[in-house]
Structures are given as C-alpha cells and as structure tokens.
Amino acid sequence: MGIHEFARKVGTALQAELGSGYQVEYREVRKNNGVLLCGLLVTAQGRNMVPTIYINDFWEAYEAGMTLWEAVRRILHIYLEETPRQDVDMDFFKSFEQVKGRICYRLVGRDGNMELLRHMPYVEYLDMAICFFYAFQSEVLGEGSIQVLHAHMEFWETDREELLGLARMNTPRLFPWMCAPLGDILLGALGTDCGFMVPQEYEGQEDGLQLPMKVLSNRQQLNGAACMLYPGVLDQIAAQMGCGFYILPSSVHEVILLPDRGEEDPGSLKSMVVQVNRTQVPREDILTDSLYCFDPAQKAMKKIL
Numbered sequence: 001m002g003i004h005e006f007a008r009k010v011g012t013a014l015q016a017e018l019g020s021g022y023q024v025e026y027r028e029v030r031k032n033n034g035v036l037l038c039g040l041l042v043t044a045q046g047r048n049m050v051p052t053i054y055i056n057d058f059w060e061a062y063e064a065g066m067t068l069w070e071a072v073r074r075i076l077h078i079y080l081e082e083t084p085r086q087d088v089d090m091d092f093f094k095s096f097e098q099v100k101g102r103i104c105y106r107l108v109g110r111d112g113n114m115e116l117l118r119h120m121p122y123v124e125y126l127d128m129a130i131c132f133f134y135a136f137q138s139e140v141l142g143e144g145s146i147q148v149l150h151a152h153m154e155f156w157e158t159d160r161e162e163l164l165g166l167a168r169m170n171t172p173r174l175f176p177w178m179c180a181p182l183g184d185i186l187l188g189a190l191g192t193d194c195g196f197m198v199p200q201e202y203e204g205q206e207d208g209l210q211l212p213m214k215v216l217s218n219r220q221q222l223n224g225a226a227c228m229l230y231p232g233v234l235d236q237i238a239a240q241m242g243c244g245f246y247i248l249p250s251s252v253h254e255v256i257l258l259p260d261r262g263e264e265d266p267g268s269l270k271s272m273v274v275q276v277n278r279t280q281v282p283r284e285d286i287l288t289d290s291l292y293c294f295d296p297a298q299k300a301m302k303k304i305l
Contacts, residue, residue: 003059006068007038010055013072014040014079021045027052032252033112035284042079048087053078088138093146096156102135103148104174105167106223108252109288120149121160126303127290130229132163135174168231175218177227179237182213182256217254224254225287228301238296247292247301248273251285266291270305 001009007026015024023043028036029052038059039052058071092098110117110129123130132148148163216237217224227233228247238244241259246269248256258264270291277286291305 003038006059006062007055009068010072011040014075017076030116032108032284033286049084051083096158099134100166102170103132103163103166104135104171105130105132105226107226121153123160123164127288132167172230175220177218177230177233179214179216182215212259214257215254216257221253223252225252234294235299238294244293244295249287251281252287266304
C-alpha cells in the first residue's frame with residue numbers, strides 16, 4: 001500500500017473515531033532539500049489549534065508489519081494527549097512591531113531548494129540561502145518557529161534588507177553560539193552528537209584534546225550552521241586557532257572547523273563531506289556538499305570546492 005492510500009485509510013478511520021465535531025484532512029508539506037512529509041490536519045470545531053500529525057514513520061511501520069488499526073490508535077493517542085487544550089491567540093503575528101524582536105535567520109542550501117525558496121524572502125550567501133523565521137515562544141506551545149513567507153513580508157510592509165538587519169541582531173541574542181572540540185561532542189560532553197565521521201588519520205584521538213577539529217553551532221544545536229553569519233564569530237575563532245580554517249558543513253545544525261596548516265587535501269575533505277551527507281545525515285538536514293574556508297587576512301569565507 002502506498003503512503004497516499006495509507007493516509008486516506010488512516011484519515012477515514014481517525015475521522016470515524018473522533019466524530020462529527022472534527023475534520024481530518026490530508027496534506028503534503030515540503031521541507032528542506034525537497035523532502036515531502038505527509039501529514040493529517042485535525043480541526044476541532046470551535047478551536048483554532050490545527051495540529052499536523054506526520055505519518056511517514058507510521059507508514060513505514062505499517063509496511064514492516066504494524067496493523068492499520070494500531071497505527072490509527074497511536075495517531076489518535078498523539079492527538080488527544082499532545083494537543084494543547086487551550087487556544088493560542090495569534091493576532092500578535094499581524095503586528096510587525098510585536099514580531100520584529102524575534103525575527104531570526106537560518107541557512108539552507110540553494111541547490112534542491114528552489115521550489116521551497118520560491119515562496120519566501122531569502123538572501124543569497126555563496127551557494128546557500130539565508131532564510132527568515134519568527135522564533136516562537138508560548139506558555140501553551142513552548143518554543144518553535146514560523147517560517148517567514150512573502151505574504152508575511154508584504155503584510156508587514158517590510159523588505160528583505162530590514163528582515164536581514166533584524167535577524168543579524170536577534171539571532172545571536174536568542175541563539176548564542178558555541179565552538180567546542182569535536183572530541184567533546186563525540187564523547188557526549190555537551191549532550192549532543194553532530195553525527196560527523198572522524199577521518200581515518202584521527203581515529204583513536206577522540207579525547208577532545210588531540211582532535212584538531214571543532215564544532216560550531218548554537219547552544220540549542222538547532223539550525224546552528226547560521227552561526228557562521230554572526231558578526232565577528234569566524235574572526236574570533238581564527239584568532240583562537242592562530243590560523244585560517246576549513247569549514248565542513250556537517251548539517252544545517254552545525255559545521256566542522258579544521259585548522260588550515262597546509263597539510264590537508266581539499267579534495268579529500270570535500271569527499272568526506274559528500275560521504276557523510278550520503279550516509280549519516282538525514283536528507284532534510286543536509287546543508288550543502290561544498291567545502292569552504294575562512295581567510296583571516298581577508299576576513300572572508302569562501303567556497304573552495
């Protein structure tokens with residue numbers, strides 16, 4: 001059974017379980033790098049909360065042997081147990097004065113994302129794109145993000161330049177950067193795992209002292225590759241290293257920094273980035289296959305390969 005037929009059957013069964021006070025709809029949602037997620041939108045009469053429950057994992061579990069009823073039961077449980085019981089007032093989002101203090105940016109690759117980028121304002125940066133989002137914070141929903149689309153920009157009567165200026169101030173403040181030895185990350189010292197392969201010549205040196213590579217991200221480890229854009233950050237890291245460095249895009253959430261001592265082969269580093277992207281990084285989290293460097297003399301980040 002294909003995922004679309006699975007979604008139709010699950011949606012019909014979910015509608016029957018919830019009753020006439022609810023409406024269940026199927027929708028495809030486009031994510032980063034052309035990833036399409038299949039979701040069920042559940043609208044409750046008299047409520048403004050319309051959660052989307054993605055069913056891709058349930059379909060895969062069904063293909064592996066889970067029964068259709070078990071999938072419906074679990075999805076129903078998610079909706080009933082995890083959907084907030086109170087409405088959220090979103091009128092504030094209509095006021096640019098109320099949202100501009102939390103307009104932030106993230107980085108995505110342009111290659112493979114042109115259909116997604118067609119619907120939103122963005123600024124080109126090398127072979128990447130700087131996109132904007134509202135950093136949502138609510139007592140009911142917790143923390144999240146709302147992608148800024150062309151329709152939002154036009155309604156607020158603003159432009160890309162103003163959004164970029166706001167994001168340059170807001171993002172470092174709301175998502176402070178960190179730069180730690182790769183060994184500390186691999187050993188879980190920071191409670192995260194960047195998922196990056198250690199090159200063969202560095203294997204057995206994962207004590208956080210001998211590994212020359214560092215991880216640049218934000219403290220939330222969410223869309224942390226954008227820390228490359230923070231004013232003065234790459235300059236500061238280069239001063240600490242005492243040299244320029246290569247930048248290997250591990251994912252949209254972090255990048256790997258390797259001191260340029262004149263000993264590395266850029267071609268091998270590029271191959272490593274591609275291999276990691278193909279084998280270890282979820283497609284939705286891939287930033288680019290490119291290799292970059294930072295030249296402290298020119299205070300500029302460049303694409304090498």
